[in-house]
Amino acid sequence: MNPNDVAAFQTTFLTWYDTNKRDLPWRQNHDPYLVWLSEVMLQQTQVQTVLPYFQRFTQALPNLTALAQVDETQLLKLWEGLGYYSRARNLKKAAQQLLADYDGQFPTTAAELENIIGIGPYTAGAIASIAFQQVVPAVDGNAYRVFSRLLADDFDISQSKARPHFAQVIQPLLPPQRPGDFNQAVMDLGASICTTKDPACLLCPIQAYCTSYQTGTQLDFPVKTKKIRQKKVQLIALVIQNAQGAYLLQQRPEQGLLGGLTTLPLVDLSDLDVTEQTLPQALQTYFAHNYNLALTQVQDLKLKPVVHVFTHLHWTIHLFGAKLGDPQADVAYFPGYFVPKARLGDQAQATLQKKLLKRADLSKK
DNA sequence: AAATCGTGGGA
DNA sequence: TTCCCAAGATT
Numbered sequence: 001m002n003p004n005d006v007a008a009f010q011t012t013f014l015t016w017y018d019t020n021k022r023d024l025p026w027r028q029n030h031d032p033y034l035v036w037l038s039e040v041m042l043q044q045t046q047v048q049t050v051l052p053y054f055q056r057f058t059q060a061l062p063n064l065t066a067l068a069q070v071d072e073t074q075l076l077k078l079w080e081g082l083g084y085y086s087r088a089r090n091l092k093k094a095a096q097q098l099l100a101d102y103d104g105q106f107p108t109t110a111a112e113l114e115n116i117i118g119i120g121p122y123t124a125g126a127i128a129s130i131a132f133q134q135v136v137p138a139v140d141g142n143a144y145r146v147f148s149r150l151l152a153d154d155f156d157i158s159q160s161k162a163r164p165h166f167a168q169v170i171q172p173l174l175p176p177q178r179p180g181d182f183n184q185a186v187m188d189l190g191a192s193i194c195t196t197k198d199p200a201c202l203l204c205p206i207q208a209y210c211t212s213y214q215t216g217t218q219l220d221f222p223v224k225t226k227k228i229r230q231k232k233v234q235l236i237a238l239v240i241q242n243a244q245g246a247y248l249l250q251q252r253p254e255q256g257l258l259g260g261l262t263t264l265p266l267v268d269l270s271d272l273d274v275t276e277q278t279l280p281q282a283l284q285t286y287f288a289h290n291y292n293l294a295l296t297q298v299q300d301l302k303l304k305p306v307v308h309v310f311t312h313l314h315w316t317i318h319l320f321g322a323k324l325g326d327p328q329a330d331v332a333y334f335p336g337y338f339v340p341k342a343r344l345g346d347q348a349q350a351t352l353q354k355k356l357l358k359r360a361d362l363s364k365k
Numbered sequence: 366a367a368a369t370c371g372t373g374g375g376a
Numbered sequence: 377t378t379c380c381c382a383a384g385a386t387t
Contacts, residue, residue, distance in 0.1 A: 042383035049373070049382085083371025086386080120385045140383045160366065163384095187383055196381065197376075226367095227380085257370065310371060351372060 001173070001209070009209050010175040010182070016205035017185035020192075022047075025054055030180070032106040032131035033064060039123045040087055047191065053082050064104055068095035076260060076348035085259055085350075090118030108132040121163055130180035137170040138183040139163050142190025147173075148222035149194060152211040158226035230314040234269040236283060237306070239321045239360050240295065242329070246338035247362065249347075253335075257310070263353045264360070265336065266317070283320060291334040296325040306359050308352045315352075319360055 001009065021027070024047065026038035037057060041050045057078050061067045070092060079088035094116045098104060106127065107113055113124035121139065128134035137143065144157045147170055155165045175182050193200045201213050212218045240248040249262040272282040280298035287293045299321050306317040331337065339346075344357060345364055357363050 039383065040385095044371080044382060044384060046373080046382050081372075083373095084384090086370070087384095090385085118385070122384060126383070138383080141381085142383065184383095191383085228368095230379095259370085308371095310369095312369065 005209065006173060009173070009206060012209075013185050013189075013206055014175065014178055014181055017181055017188065020188065020205075021184065022188055022191075025051070025058075027184075030131045032127060034058060035127050035131045036106070036119075036123070037091070039126045040091060040118060041082065043087065043123070044084065045082065049082070053079070064095045064098055067092055068099050072260065073347060080261075080348040081351050081354075083351075085261065087118060089254075089260065093117050094119070106131070109134060110136045121167070125167075126183060129183050133180060135174050135176050135179045137167050137174060137179075138186075139166050139170065140187070142187045142194075143170060143183075144222045145190050145196065146186050146194045149199075149212040149218050150206065150210050152215065152217065152221065154221070154223045157222045157224050228312055230309060230312055232314045232316070235315055235317045236267045236269060236272075236279075237264040237317045237319050237356050237360075238267070238283070238295075239264060239301065239319060239362070240324060241322075242324045242338050244338075244340075246340045247344065248324075248331075248334070248336055249339050249344075250334075250336040257313075258350045258352065260348075261350050261353065262336065262347050263350065264356050265334075269318075280320070283322070291331075293329060293331065293334055294325045295322040298322040301360070303359055306352075306355045308355060317356065319356070 024038075026034050038050070038054055041053055041057075060074070060078055061070055072089075075088055075092055076085065079085060082088075097116060098106065107115075108128065109132075110121075110124040110128040113119050113127055114121065119127070125136045125138035128136050129138060143166060144162065147153060147166055148155070148157070151169065153166075153169060155162055189204070189206075193204050199218050201207055201210070201218060204210065204213070207213050210218075212221050238248070242248070248265055250265040251262050252258050252260065254260050267283065267286060272279070272286055274282045277285065279300070283298050284295050287295050301319045301321050303319045306319070308315045308317065341362060342364070344362060349357070354363070
């Protein structure tokens with residue numbers, strides 16, 4: 001684009017934004033704390049999903065100090081169901097980091113912001129431009145879509161160099177006076193008009209500048225080669241009651257899938273020796289060997305399996321029931337604890353866990 | 366640098 | 377069913 005076109009393009013785009021921008025709670029002001037929270041919640045997550053979480057989270061934890069001091073249970077409870085749970089733990093770490101090393105003030109440049117845990121290139125650009133008027137792009141999926149089409153740029157967005165590539169491409173298009181609004185205009189355009197499938201080019205405010213529209217190649221962009229295959233895994237979820245009728249929950253490690261959350265005890269079917277034994281026997285052996293726990297009455301509950309799909313995993317989970325034979329049984333070797341039915345919801349529950357409890361009819365009345 | 370990390374929704 | 381996508385970061 002030549003310089004004259006760039007100026008007209010910016011004016012056209014920002015004028016469209018001024019009349020069509022979405023009224024979102026994190027757009028009420030430019031408080032960096034709120035901009036930051038919204039951006040982290042919006043990572044790989046749609047606006048509609050984020051809205052109720054943002055309201056509850058900001059009401060419970062309205063500032064850095066409150067966030068830095070929140071206990072883990074409340075933090076995860078505020079995040080439950082939103083996914084990518086390391087985001088929540090990183091928020092708290094970042095709040096502590098900002099209070100300890102930055103006097104509780106957000107740094108104002110993208111480069112400095114990237115030093116905060118949980119803030120990567122995109123989020124740094126978003127905060128710097130929206131909260132601090134820094135002239136930097138915010139290169140997310142919307143930006144890939146909008147600018148690959150606008151410029152008919154066929155750089156493969158599956159490549160890790162895609163982000164720096166598009167940052168370089170977008171930089172000269174940024175309006176120095178309103179970089180934050182420009183970046184948000186890209187997001188709104190990407191969400192409403194320049195969508196992945198069936199983009200509404202006839203309604204697009206920057207149609208006249210769009211190279212791919214002029215050649216009818218909108219759907220050829222962005223170029224993305226990599227596809228993810230979900231690995232299929234069969235699991236057993238155990239409904240184990242003790243003598244008091246409480247249920248055994250398994251505490252998952254802080255790192256990794258559903259980190260820090262609790263679920264019904266899960267066993268990967270491929271870890272069981274079912275060649276020589278029946279499935280109930282194999283589960284009994286597994287718990288005895290791994291956790292020094294003696295299960296009795298292990299049985300298939302014959303319920304419809306719970307299917308749960310993660311980004312890279314496809315789980316099919318069969319529910320089995322069991323009891324703890326010895327009322328004095330020592331659970332010390334098992335990473336978890338017994339919880340009465342009425343208290344199952346005290347800890348944060350991933351959506352997977354809610355599905356399991358519902359299928360086992362253990363949801364709160 | 367490729368894999369890992371959730372969930373809900375749409376075609 | 378199955379696949380893909382939605383305001384990515386971390387290791």
